[in-house]
Amino acid sequence: MMISQYQFNKKNITSGIVHIGVGNFHRAHQQYYTNLLLENEDQQNWGICGICLLPSDEKIVNNLRSQNLDYTLTVCGRDGKDEVFKIGSLTELIWGVENPKAVIEKIANKDTKIITLTITEGGYNLDKETNEFDLNNEKIQHDLKNQENPTTVFGFIAEGLRQRKSNGSGAITILSCDNLQHNGNTAKRAFTTFIENQDKDLAEWVKTNVTFPNSMVDRITPATTSEDIVRLNEKSRTEDKAPVYCEDFTQWVIEDNFVAGRPNWEKVGVEFTDDVTAFENMKLSLLNASHTLLSYPSFLKGYRKVDEAMTDKSIVKFIRDFMEIDITPYVPAPKNTDLNVYKQTLIERFANHSVSDQVSRLCFDGISKFPVYIMPNLAKMVNGNKDLTRVAFLIASYRHYLKYKVDDNGHSFEVAEPWITEEDKQLISNINSIKFLELSALKSIDLKSNEKFTNLYSKFTEEIKNQGAGKVLETII
Known part of the structure; x- marks a missing residue:
């Protein structure tokens, strides 16, 4: 089976996006769209720096690093015909357990214009009954009191934004790609509540320097088992340690509310709108x-x-x-x-x-x-x-x-x-x-x-x- 190889030179790509939660869905969806977009020379400042924060991420981090952060994506057609793409839009990968300082510095970097998230529905730390951010969570309490030594996505982003404010690195967009009603509003509620309870000055800066667009994401992407890895590699004749497979249907609709600029994802099928x-x-x-x-x-x-x-x-x-x-x-x-x-x-x-x-x-x-x-x-x-x-x-x-x-x-x-x-x-x-x-x-x-x-x-x-x-x-x- 032929593999669609990307044609851009990764050395020429700048990471304008930081993505937290480098799971299968992200690699089949956002990375897929961005991989197509980077073929345009005027869009090569929109590579993606992946960030993993969990101890359980060690295997995927090591596997991707062993192959230049590239991987194969098999798109499974409803007609039985599959397509395989080599994905090269993941240009950097940081494991927060190994190097937490690098995570913070990347968020604070002036080249970073967007932070995207796939941290799951439960990852926003909202009370299931009231839908309010749970400030009593033990890990949240730790991060509220330990600004420079965060452990949660909220602590890392707050410290990154604090350094961004201090360095004059400019405004930034936080874009949720999780399956939540009004996911941008949800992300805004979660992050601003955390920041207001940690740093009032930063909270004021966030009001005018951070936007939270709503978005809708859709592509069925199963977990990849060890048997799937063998099957996918046999089909594509590769030795990929981190292959992903997904359905042929894909959709991404985003509220056009990016305070620091954005990729021209509409060139590769993403739909922008005033209301998702x-x-x-x-x-x-x-x-x-x-x-x-x-x-x-x-x-x-x-x-x-x-x-x-x-x-x-x-x-x-x-x-x-x-x-x-x-x-x-x-x-x-x-x-x-x-x-x-x-x-x-x-x-x-x-x-x-x-x-x-x-x-x-x-x-x-x-x-x-x-x-x-x-x-x-x-x-x-x-x-x-x-x-x-x-x-x-x-x-x-x-x-x-x-x-x-x-x-x-x-x-x-x-x-x-x-x-x-x-x-x-x-x-x-x-x-x-x-x-x-x-x-x-x-x-x-x-x-x-x-x-x-x-x-x-x-x-x-x-x-x-x-x-x-x-x-x-x-x-x-």
Whole structure:
């Protein structure tokens, strides 16, 4: 298979962007667009300096450094035809555990005009119920008191901005690329709250020197397993230690609010707009919510790959009904978008055999996903006295997944919930299923006082326990 090689000389590229969180999605999305853009000689001041802050990042850092920070991206077509790109837009890579000073200096550097983020939905340290920044977090408390020795993304960026202000390096944009409603507003709330509680003078500087555009990002990108590495390298005839693969669909819509200039990403397919609200509402409410909806019932039925789950007619009907009946009334179509085509495309994307995404990836960190993807529209459904059957079944499935950790076939599994609290654990273990509705992820709505919901939910929790999620699903489609 031919690899599309980049043609620019990396030595001529300046890092105008600092990106925090060099994971697979970032490498399949922002790096992909930027790699295409850097072929333009007038855009070569927009290379990306990647920053990793976690001890667990050591392997990816070492692997990328061993191959000049280059890697292959395999784009898996829904028609079965794949394309492979060699990505060279990652021009520097700093590991904060190894060299925290270099992280701060890079943020403060005058050439740096944009900080981009993929730190996950849970990474913004917001209270699940109030949506306010949690100042009582132990690591946040450490960073508030230790300006020059930060450990969190908030501490590092605050110290970098402080040095930037001191050095006269100028204004900068912080661009969230995470799946959050109004992710720029969310980032602004989180970072400005931290900074206001650490340094009032810096907080004043931030008001006029930092912008936080909202954006919508979309590209299904599975985790890369050791087996995937072998498979991808055999296909591309390379020896890449850090390959990534993704679907052929990609979209990036950004609010055009960059205080220090920006790349001309529109040359390579990025859409700039004055308001991303309709785009992000559509994506979070239909794609991300549907991913969450299919994840737990599919996992409990024994499916481990999304495309395999999408061969199950009951799963597909469940998703279609959710999209059509529960969600579409709350999703105004963005301009030039046909919602019916968008929904059909989602079904095709989920079923893409070449991508074969992991159901476990969709189940991961439900505590952070429910407040963003499920609860906002559920609140509208409750207020509108709508049919709550499908969402009640989802939440009952989520409880069973967390509490019993055994699927319909008797196979046990591990649960990955990095942001779960001790109080959450007690609510999950409680014999009274109604107590589960007080979970931090669900508390934005008083579900336990809604008799219509609790009747459905209680019925489903008992039936799933006694019959299995698969058999119960058959009764509601």
